[in-house]
Amino acid sequence: MESDSGALNFRKDWVVQKYGGTSIGKFPNEIANIICSELKRNRLAVVCSARSSGIKAEGTTTKLLKAAAEAAKSNPPAYKSIVTSILDDHIQAAIPNLRSPNLLANLTVEFERETRDLMKYLTAADTLGEVSPRTLDIIISKGEILSCYFIASLLQDRGLDAYVIDLSSIRTVEAPTGDINQGFYEDYAEALRPVFLESGDRIPVVTGFFGPVPGGLLSHVGRGYTDLCAALVAISLGASELQILKEVEGIYSADPRKVPTARLLSTITPSEAAELTFYGSEVIHPFTMEQVIRESIPIRIRNVTNPSGTGTTILPDSLEASASKNITSARLPTPPAFRSRKSGINGTLTNRAKRPTAVTVKNRILVINLRSNKRTSSRGFLERTFAILDKWRLSVDLIASSEVNVSLAFYCHRELVRGDGERRHIVDIDLRGAVDEMARLGAVGLVDEMAIVSLVGQEMKNMVGISGAMLSVLGKHNINIEMISQGASEINISCVVDQRDADRAMSIIHTNLFTFLE
Numbered sequence: 003m004e005s006d007s008g009a010l011n012f013r014k015d016w017v018v019q020k021y022g023g024t025s026i027g028k029f030p031n032e033i034a035n036i037i038c039s040e041l042k043r044n045r046l047a048v049v050c051s052a053r054s055s056g057i058k059a060e061g062t063t064t065k066l067l068k069a070a071a072e073a074a075k076s077n078p079p080a081y082k083s084i085v086t087s088i089l090d091d092h093i094q095a096a097i098p099n100l101r102s103p104n105l106l107a108n109l110t111v112e113f114e115r116e117t118r119d120l121m122k123y124l125t126a127a128d129t130l131g132e133v134s135p136r137t138l139d140i141i142i143s144k145g146e147i148l149s150c151y152f153i154a155s156l157l158q159d160r161g162l163d164a165y166v167i168d169l170s171s172i173r174t175v176e177a178p179t180g181d182i183n184q185g186f187y188e189d190y191a192e193a194l195r196p197v198f199l200e201s202g203d204r205i206p207v208v209t210g211f212f213g214p215v216p217g218g219l220l221s222h223v224g225r226g227y228t229d230l231c232a233a234l235v236a237i238s239l240g241a242s243e244l245q246i247l248k249e250v251e252g253i254y255s256a257d258p259r260k261v262p263t264a265r266l267l268s269t270i271t272p273s274e275a276a277e278l279t280f281y282g283s284e285v286i287h288p289f290t291m292e293q294v295i296r297e298s299i300p301i302r303i304r305n306v307t308n309p310s311g312t313g314t315t316i317l318p319d320s321l322e323a324s325a326s327k328n329i330t331s332a333r334l335p336t337p338p339a340f341r342s343r344k345s346g347i348n349g350t351l352t353n354r355a356k357r358p359t360a361v362t363v364k365n366r367i368l369v370i371n372l373r374s375n376k377r378t379s380s381r382g383f384l385e386r387t388f389a390i391l392d393k394w395r396l397s398v399d400l401i402a403s404s405e406v407n408v409s410l411a412f413y414c415h416r417e418l419v420r421g422d423g424e425r426r427h428i429v430d431i432d433l434r435g436a437v438d439e440m441a442r443l444g445a446v447g448l449v450d451e452m453a454i455v456s457l458v459g460q461e462m463k464n465m466v467g468i469s470g471a472m473l474s475v476l477g478k479h480n481i482n483i484e485m486i487s488q489g490a491s492e493i494n495i496s497c498v499v500d501q502r503d504a505d506r507a508m509s510i511i512h513t514n515l516f517t518f519l520e
């Protein structure tokens with residue numbers, strides 16, 4: 003018989019659990035409990051993000067970014083005090099959570115060593131007066147390293163054989179240059195394999211940071227990179243499941259903070275999850291899905307404070323087909339308003355009423371409306387518009403176009419426009435450059451402080467009239483629509499509305515188009 007102690011661990015499946023920074027900051031003991039209980043069923047690799055004691059915007063990664071900015075300005079008192087506060091935070095978090103004085107002393111030594119190393123990079127950046135993408139990556143990687151030492155000590159304090167794996171120095175087969183592409187991820191997952199071969203029966207506690215990445219991890223993947231890192235770990239281990247533990251029960255039919263009637267979804271497809279996360283429901287980093295799903299590894303979102311909750315599973319299509327019986331019964335009944343296009347043709351589909359899966363909102367949207375001066379053909383007009391966007395590194399979230407008109411919606415990662423009313427002006431160099439060039443193609447208009455409202459659902463491709471229903475319900479409630487777009491995938495219908503109306507739009511759509519029958 004298999005023992006809980008791990009003696010026959012080789013028989014168990016690998017499961018990868020990823021813990022976010024706020025979970026590590028607020029619920030370290032809950033994390034240790036979940037790990038202990040998961041180990042009874044599976045082999046476990048634990049991937050940790052950098053600690054945040056309150057909100058992520060004030061957590062360790064954010065502090066490290068501030069320290070790097072201060073180093074670039076050659077301001078030693080500022081970055082030294084940030085490093086001291088990071089070290090203190092970690093020590094203060096460890097004191098009440100570790101029973102063993104020896105473990106606490108060893109952990110403090112690790113914390114001090116890593117923060118000394120951090121200071122070396124900050125001082126170098128100070129001397130050079132700049133922080134290269136590579137140096138910035140090394141600086142932020144310290145957040146995940148400190149966090150891993152903390153969690154590994156917590157597990158050791160409970161008698162578990164946990165040890166830290168630092169992925170920040172793992173190199174891919176090919177030295178990475180240029181853009182990150184699928185080949186890079188595959189090489190990376192392959193390069194991780196030997197790292198885990200050495201773990202034996204121990205529990206690897208892995209940094210949710212991977213490097214080195216061409217051009218820098220932050221610019222290519224962005225904040226929230228630990229989900230993607232955990233996905234690559236899951237692939238390299240051939241894990242049976244990737245679990246992402248959060249402070250939310252799972253993925254809901256709308257943001258549960260804003261729509262109290264939103265329902266927890268027991269399963270969703272990878273494409274739905276990707277659309278939802280890209281369009282504002284940032285429960286998981288949008289790049290994560292593609293990697294894990296390629297390998298048919300399910301992703302489960304679970305609540306760190308509710309270990310018995312089943313959460314939401316993002317199920318690869320192949321697995322969904324084989325589990326369709328369970329899913330159909332797990333999915334909520336659908337409203338009668340929309341029927342499959344195939345109604346009456348295919349027996350199994352005939353009675354399968356359709357409904358959207360979720361509605362989501364993405365704020366901070368700027369729309370550029372460009373009306374062609376008709377001196378170029380419509381094909382030439384669109385071609386030149388896209389060449390301008392490419393040149394000025396603007397990536398579009400949503401497009402709507404006709405022969406002479408194109409509307410482009412952008413997410414404002416940074417401040418693009420400033421001022422009020424007549425004094426509103428573009429402050430971003432790339433946007434200014436693009437708008438100036440577009441003005442040669444036709445009349446340009448800008449509308450900012452907008453939001454994208456997206457209706458997402460795999461079944462929507464068979465729902466006749468769903469776009470019309472969405473627009474008419476918004477119209478009925480006096481919500482003005484700036485632009486409309488239905489994605490090529492047919493699983494997303496999006497429109498742009500004034501940001502002030504966005505949450506109301508989400509609620510109205512949820513109330514009117516998602517009828518949950520008990």
Ligand SMILES: Nc1ncnc2c1ncn2[C@@H]1O[C@H](COP(=O)(O)OP(=O)(O)O)[C@@H](O)[C@H]1O
Pocket residue numbers: 022024025058248249250252253254255256257258259282283284285360362
């Ligand atoms: N459809 C959705 N389902 C679940 N959460 C959503 C959805 N849309 C937006 N959210 C928000 O995403 C957040 C994700 O959970 P949380 O673990 O608190 O985030 P963080 O990554 O900041 O730690 C929640 O605050 C939740 O309100």
Ligand SMILES: N[C@@H](CC(=O)OP(=O)(O)O)C(=O)O
Pocket residue numbers: 021022023024051052058061063064145210224225226227228229
């Ligand atoms: N620590 C990084 C990476 C990350 O994924 O964070 P989290 O898992 O807490 O969202 C960040 O703050 O962006």
